[in-house]
Amino acid sequence: MWNQEQDSELLKILSKLRQTFHTYPELSGQEKQTRETIRKFLQELGIETQTFNEQYGLCGLIKGEQSGPVIALRADMDALPITEENEVAYKSKHQGVMHACGHDGHMAILMGAAKMLMQNRHKLAGTVKLIFQPAEEASPLGGAKAMIEAGVLEGVDAIFGLHLWPEVPSGALGIRTGGFMAASDRFKINVIGRSAHAAQPHKGIDAITMSADIIQGLNNIVSRQIDPVDVATISIGEISGGERYNVIAQEVILGGTIRTLNETTRQEIPKRIEAVLKGIAKPQGGDYIFDYQQGYPALANCKKATEVVVQAGKKVIGENNVYAEIKPVLGAEDFANYLAEKSGAFFFLGCAKAGEPTPILHNSHFDIDENVLLIGSKLLYQVVFEGVEAYKIVGGEVG
The missing domain is CATH 3.30.70.360 (Alpha-Beta Plaits)
Structure with missing residues (x-):
């Protein structure tokens, strides 16, 4: 997709973004500076952005040079009320607040995908919505409903998202059709x-x-x-x-x-x-x-959208790294509210550091293998093009 030098440069950018978010985490409903960092990055790429007065979500819009379906990609933004115990250069500077669920990585991954899409916009037959959602951790309400009420799903044909997941091999993809999360x-x-x-x-x-x-x-x-x-x-x-x-x-x-x-x-x-x-x-x-x-609600992946992710995974990381029938988990995800409205799929991206004990999510020692940030960006990039093909407009209707 890109050459080795370009990959290396993008990974440096993604690592810096992720570490910035990690160093300055913000709780649900307080993601003001986080949103500003994302907004500036997208606008520097020439991406049209929309913000909302009622909450700190953001939506970016990338229009391809040819018409086609609208594919949405979503990343969550908020951190957790946990005191970090990692001794790293990017340790949280906000006492009692930590990105212990990988949302810092999710944002960086989507920003990387946005950069790749803009550089290849001439190949895009359709439109991409970049949804940066606040308050995913704020169950039972969460931030997805507020974003939906603000209209981010209007015109969307399919929506996709990922979650960094330490229980899947690092750099591998895990997904299933139907009931996936509780x-x-x-x-x-x-x-x-x-x-x-x-x-x-x-x-x-x-x-x-x-x-x-x-x-x-x-x-x-x-x-x-x-x-x-x-x-x-x-x-x-x-x-x-x-x-x-x-x-x-x-x-x-x-x-x-x-x-x-x-x-x-x-x-x-x-x-x-x-x-x-x-x-x-x-x-x-x-x-x-x-x-x-x-x-x-329970998160259930659509069959067509799941196949889009599987095909993207095979092209980016190889068939042996795509686990298409993993067991459902009883963790919950606000992404389920999008899937209650639109076709789409959610998947896991393995992120454990090689040779180290795997801290679970929501743990004060949680950290990731940053090499997977580039993989995640490439996966979302490829999901867009696979999705455009799968949901292409045929005879005035989405196929």
Whole structure:
């Protein structure tokens, strides 16, 4: 695609961009300087940009010299409230904030693809929208809906995105058709009893023992009420309650998350949780408050769009580095909201450093092999051209 010297020069640019984002990370809804860095870079390339008053997203537009479909590429922008423990030159200078999920790399990769597309715009039969999305980590709302409401998907025929993923071999591509990432919902349960002296437990209603029964009941939903081949999890991540060691607890608060790949199961689980709560709290004389919030929907890749990514991968990194049927994961992604509106696909790009332990995402030691930045840019570049062909306009309709 490019010669070795050009590749080396672009990788230097991408590394510098990624390290700048990493050094100065910004939390969800605060990506002001991040957006400005992206805006300046795109405008220097001659790319038309659009910003929004309500949030810090940005959309760039590249028009090919020939007409054709509109392909969108998306990168997320926000960092996490994590204190970085890596001792590197580009360590975060914002205390308690870190790019621990690879979004710094995602932005650099898309900026690299933008540069390549502009240099080869004469070959492009169509239009490319570059979507830089804020607040991906801000579940359950997230930033995708705000970008969609701002009109970034208008006229788009297909949308694609990637995520740096340490559990895929470095530089390799992982994808699957259909259900790929989970819906992510959250809940809070206030278990309400009545306090009493611990020496007279019969005069109180113990919120702690009720909570223990409830937790077991929630576990039984997945293990005994959901089809074993239908993937679902209910996890309690927070428990707080009680006031003193010798007082029967009056209230316990449980917080957790539900992950599902099947929408029917997703809608069924809160009903079953409610039934467990009624069946345990009420007979023991207690009560409860159940708050359930739907977050991101399950992410399902379209068949045509998945094939676009697979073909692009084969051309850029070779067939042996394309894993086209990897297992779905129960992590959630705001990109699912785009796929609820448009054809498209999301894929993983392996990023672990060779010979080193692989820090997981959202970890204070997370880092990447920066060589994959160039691979990612080339993949997105090729996805555009494969996508233009797959979604080309035939007889007035998208093919």
